[in-house]
Structures are given as C-alpha cells and as structure tokens.
Amino acid sequence: MQSTLSGRGFRPGDVHTLIVPLFHVTGLNTIMPTAFHQGATLVVTAQQSPRDILALIERHCATTFFAVPTTMILLAQTPGVEQHDVSSLRLIAYSGAPMPLRAIQRLRELFPGVRLHNFFGLTETTSVTTVLPDEQALVRPESVGLPPPGIELKIVDDHGDPLPANAIGELLVKGPSVVKSYHNRPEASAEVIVDGWLHTGDTASLDEEGYLFLQGRKKERVIVAGENVYPVEVENVLTRHPAVAEVAVIGRPHAILGEVVKALSCCDPTPTLTSGR
Structure with missing residues (x-):
C-alpha cells in the first residue's frame, strides 16, 4: 500500500x-x-x-x-x-x-x-x-521506471547468474508484495519462485541508474544465426518512423539462419513512405 x-x-x-x-x-x-x-x-x-x-x-x-x-x-x-x-x-x-x-x-x-x-x-x-x-x-x-521502496529487481542469464547493467536477461522480482506460492500448485510454485525471487519469464535490462526496460517474453526471443533478438527492441525502432502506426515483430523459421525477424505493421497514411526510408 x-x-x-x-x-x-x-x-x-x-x-x-x-x-x-x-x-x-x-x-x-x-x-x-x-x-x-x-x-x-x-x-x-x-x-x-x-x-x-x-x-x-x-x-x-x-x-x-x-x-x-x-x-x-x-x-x-x-x-x-x-x-x-x-x-x-x-x-x-x-x-x-x-x-x-x-x-x-x-x-x-x-x-x-x-x-x-x-x-x-x-x-x-x-x-x-x-x-x-x-x-x-x-x-x-521505452522504460517502465524504477521499483518502489521494498521491491528488488535482478536480471539473470539462462544459468541464473546476475548480469551487468544494460545486459538483457530474465527479470526476477523480490519483495513483500510478491506472492509466496500458487494455490494448490506446488510444482509450478517451486519452478517460478526460488529463494523468494519470482522468475517472471520476462526478458529485460536495467540501466546504470536502475531503470527497467522490458524486452518481451523469454519464449518470444528470436535466435538469428545464434544471436538473441528481442522483438520489443525492433518494435521500438520501427515505431519511431512517422509512417508506422503500429507494429508487431515475430520470428519465422529459416533454413540457414535458424530464424529470421518478420515485422507486421499498420502504416499511418499521412506521412509519405519512400524507398530511401
């Protein structure tokens, strides 16, 4: 409260x-x-x-x-x-x-x-x-801000090790407002809540001042030729263009690269979109 x-x-x-x-x-x-x-x-x-x-x-x-x-x-x-x-x-x-x-x-x-x-x-x-x-x-x-008093945030890699500022990994949350368990779901609780830390399944980063930037869900991560690509990062860039009203980025299978990024966009009819843009 x-x-x-x-x-x-x-x-x-x-x-x-x-x-x-x-x-x-x-x-x-x-x-x-x-x-x-x-x-x-x-x-x-x-x-x-x-x-x-x-x-x-x-x-x-x-x-x-x-x-x-x-x-x-x-x-x-x-x-x-x-x-x-x-x-x-x-x-x-x-x-x-x-x-x-x-x-x-x-x-x-x-x-x-x-x-x-x-x-x-x-x-x-x-x-x-x-x-x-x-x-x-x-x-x-593009940030969702800072945690209020009593809430701790941590970004970890796939092995659970903490990551430095601006590195993208899974967001963990800890604090008195975090649930202790799921009702009658001990296995799900043990998987998601470890040592008081809630494993959110969200990918994110923290900058040097502690501001949180969400990147998407772990399951939405697109791996292109071994490189992790997070849809929100691409969406944030595309929506800066005045001709793009809305956009969603997804991954599609690729025979050589494994996956490629595909953007689905709704264009604003007002600005003129040229080939140079």
Whole structure:
C-alpha cells in the first residue's frame, strides 16, 4: 500500500477514473484499496470510447485517469479533445502494453501540466513493480521506471547468474508484495519462485541508474544465426518512423539462419513512405 501511494502520487480527496476492470490487479489491488485508504472517490466505467471517457472526467471533475495504452493511443488520435473541460486532471497513468513515443508526445500536447506515469506489474507481484515518473516520460519513454521502496529487481542469464547493467536477461522480482506460492500448485510454485525471487519469464535490462526496460517474453526471443533478438527492441525502432502506426515483430523459421525477424505493421497514411526510408 505505501509503495503504491509513494510511487503513484495519490492524494486524499482524489477522484480516480478507472477504465480497467476490477478483476485485473490494477483495479483490484492498486486503485481500489488505495482509494479506500485515502478516502478518495472511485469512478468505475466500462466505457472505452475516448469521447465518453472525456465526458466522464468532465462530469465528475476527475483528478486521475487510469487506462491501458490502447485507450491512451485512441484518445491521442481523437479530434476535439479541447472541447471538454478536463482541467481537474492532475495525473494520467497507463500500463499493460508498450506506449508509443508519439502517443506520449500527443498526450503532453492535449493535457499540458498533467503528470504522465507509466507503470509495470504482474498478478504475482500484486500490481505495481515499477513506476516511470512524469519527468522521465520523454527522457526514457521505452522504460517502465524504477521499483518502489521494498521491491528488488535482478536480471539473470539462462544459468541464473546476475548480469551487468544494460545486459538483457530474465527479470526476477523480490519483495513483500510478491506472492509466496500458487494455490494448490506446488510444482509450478517451486519452478517460478526460488529463494523468494519470482522468475517472471520476462526478458529485460536495467540501466546504470536502475531503470527497467522490458524486452518481451523469454519464449518470444528470436535466435538469428545464434544471436538473441528481442522483438520489443525492433518494435521500438520501427515505431519511431512517422509512417508506422503500429507494429508487431515475430520470428519465422529459416533454413540457414535458424530464424529470421518478420515485422507486421499498420502504416499511418499521412506521412509519405519512400524507398530511401
């Protein structure tokens, strides 16, 4: 609870707008209990239309807004946002998927003065594992931030040995919010939770300052001629191009290289894509 409060900037008297369902850990373990703890108001809705969400924020004078990046991307593409009075907003938070840099920049334009927080968590860590604060939103847009007090992170290789800064390996998490076991699944528990460390199955790296960068799932790793290629790394580069609206990178079998990388993209019709690009 305290790590959530310190990392997310919640305040007593807040009006939280929650777009994610309460059977997700974000709603059930993070937003709802902290709202109760602080005597805040919780506005829960199943609406996904950006215009309906904006109207809801305006009607309830919401101070915070929580949703998945898909909702934020659609919101950033919605014309006429300025027609709604959302001046009560202080904090926008998103989690659950990568957030394109262009969407972050657009949110900055639409909601000047509103803090943007990106956070990362798992069901097994009861939601918040790291938080990227507002001042890092454009400095480290591909990072999911730093762990709150009490949470430890470690990156290890395939043998379980710790890796240095910026090296990619499996993410391990330890702390009081990490589950002790899976219910009635001792074998799965013993495989995933070792000496208190949760083996997430996520590939990631930590920079010199401890900021976490997710790269994907271990099972999604593409091995090209013996070299590890992580789809998120390639996706992050491709989405920087103005003609690429969305992209997903996968591995395909190759007779000589073992695997090759294939990108599936949705292009933005506005910019002109030339052969030189």
